[in-house]
Amino acid sequence: xxxxxxxxxxxxxxxxxxxxxxxxxxxxxxxxxxxxxxxxxxxxxxxxxxxxxxxxxxxxxxxxxxxxxxxxxxxxxxxxxxxxxxxxxxxxxxxxxxxxxxxxxxxxx
Numbered sequence: 001x002x003x004x005x006x007x008x009x010x011x012x013x014x015x016x017x018x019x020x021x022x023x024x025x026x027x028x029x030x031x032x033x034x035x036x037x038x039x040x041x042x043x044x045x046x047x048x049x050x051x052x053x054x055x056x057x058x059x060x061x062x063x064x065x066x067x068x069x070x071x072x073x074x075x076x077x078x079x080x081x082x083x084x085x086x087x088x089x090x091x092x093x094x095x096x097x098x099x100x101x102x103x104x105x106x107x108x109x
Contacts (some may be wrong), residue, residue: 001025001093002063005043007055012047018055021075022094024067044092064097086105 005023009016024042031038044067048055074089 002065002067004058004061004063005058007048007050007052008045009052010047018048018050018052020048020050020055020058022063022067023063042069042092046094047092063094065095065099066097067092068095 001043002022002024008019008021010019025040025076026039028037030036030076031039049059069090070093072091073090074087076085077088078085
C-alpha cells in the first residue's frame with residue numbers, strides 16, 4: 001500500500017500544477033557504512049490534475065501499489081541535512097497494483 005503524504009504546488013513548462021507526495025510501507029535497510037539496520041520508507045512525487053483544494057482532500061488516502069526503484073541517468077543530489085553532494089543513478093516511481101509495462105508500438109531494429 002502507498003499513502004498520499006502531502007501535496008506541493010509546482011511550476012512546470014505549462015504553468016502551475018499540483019504534485020502528490022506518496023510514501024510506501026516501512027522497510028528495513030542495512031547501512032553500507034555501519035552494517036546496522038534502520039527503518040525507512042520509499043517516497044516519490046507524481047503530478048496530478050487536481051486543484052489545491054482537491055489535493056488537500058487526498059492527503060491520507062491509500063492507493064494499491066508500491067514505490068519501486070528505477071535506474072536513470074546519473075545526477076547530482078545534495079543532502080539537505082549535511083550539504084554533501086553525491087551522484088545517484090536511480091529514482092523512485094509509483095507502480096499501481098497489477099501494473100504491466102506497455103510494449104512499444106514499434107519494433108526495434
